[in-house]
Amino acid sequence: MSTTDITVRRIATNGIQANVAIAGTGPAVVLLHGFPHTWRLWSEVVGRLAPRYRVIAPDLRGFGGSTRAAEGYDAGTLSVDVEGILDALGEPTAAVVGIDAGTPPAFLLAMRRPDRVRRLVVMESLVGTLPGAEEFLAGGPPWWFGFHAVPGLGETVLSGHETEYVDWFLNAGTRGRGVPHHIRDAFVTAYAQPDSLRCAFSYYRALPASAQQVRDVVARTRLTVPTMAIGSHPVGDALERQLRPVADDLVGHVIPDCGHIIPLDRPEALLRLLLPFLDADQIA
Template sequence: MVTTRGGIVPDIALVRANGIDVNVAVAGAGPAVLLLHGFPQTWRLWSEVIPQLAPRHRVIAPDLRGLGASTRAADGYDAGTLAADAEALLDALGEQTAAVVGIDAGTPPAFLLAMRRPERIRRLVVMESLLGTLPGAEDFLAGGAPWWFGFHSVPGLAETVLAGHEAEYVDWFLTTGTRGIPGEIRDEFVAAYAGSEALRCAFSIYREMPTSARQIREAVAAARLTVPTMAIGAHPVGSALERQLRPIADDLVAHLVEDCGHIIPLDRPQALASLLIPFLAGV
């Protein structure tokens, strides 16, 4: 049994979707909200947000393919396949429509799901990530992509170098610029990324970034983003994601969470909830 910091005990199960077993936490009742985490996290990223959404929504928080307790699949780490995983999970849980919220590596599949299946996505929230090579992030990328993108992208390298030092590496991502990660959640994140196979799955998302960027470009070339969308930035991505979305979105609002690190749901959960709750309600 896992209890969120708000005292809610979600139902946790393995659900078969798109050919894999997805570990998913489900809590609350009402219109569905699908929460997609990033690296190096699991569904527990949302532990302080779920209690604030569950009184109004059926909250669905999966571990992404290969991460946490979901199937460590051999392939399928491009954004398009991750979006297909998310849609199949909604099908398996009997949800015809949902709002979708993505952060970091969860943002590209959330975006593609809204682009490819707009009739199923009521609202889209994306945070602290870039959408492939779409224009608008030039200032953010002026000094080049973050160093770990290249490190993670070389097949077999990072997981070999990091063997035995996963905890120190994961801790760097969890603590650089982000405060207040509860110890039990930090421990779960570290355990989730221990071992070369866990790291291979995580780094496969980076290795598929060229494919994901192509998928995003193709989606934007074919259609506009019609789903009501909110872009949320903090540090370091800031407003770069908003600038990518502004030319292609019909209905976009954007916010910067001040004095906040990259992992917004754990750094400033109350500030995040104050943005999510009215937006998801259509206010």
């Protein structure tokens, strides 16, 4: 699919302006990226989804072309952002797909508003501090979690070196294979904008609040939405293990020889899992 088939709109939601890429027609599918990405993370899969679905891929709050908000980077607020985008587009329900930082808000939206989420796909992340990820965390969380969490530090010391920093994550997240040059350039441009790193690191600074939101909702209800958890390197099956005790309908997969940035590193392998799972709703 060429970029001319994708419309990018500014949509008011929950006190911000979200930059949202939209393509195709049919039942809505929302795609939520992580760090250090924008909606262009999904560039290799949108064209395969758009003939069957209305694909809605926002830049999350503070990322890409969306508002550099002062606050609201906890998963609960982000899930309300997504719900407002659906409202603005006249979509009562959607399948929701999240990776990395997009996973906790996708999870909370499905838990809090199961009437609006037909199916849930979550990838390469953890949901708060739920049990199940002990093996993955045995050596401690990834080093950048602590670095990003210190208020004001990362964005100060990285000023002028955003390109090198983003490139490190893109290389590590594809196990050295890299991402297409035009997508890499779009990511680098986005994160070199004023205040971009402060917003990105605010996701990590909000992790304690997000984890409490996850604990609270799991204490009240179960995950009833049909869910697929997909892992690769390095998270593997840790997310599936977290979800298994709280989910009524869960399937898990681990994609071999695949880096963290699944939609760009192994898009065909992702689509082989994603399309049948989403299409199950369309079978009479």
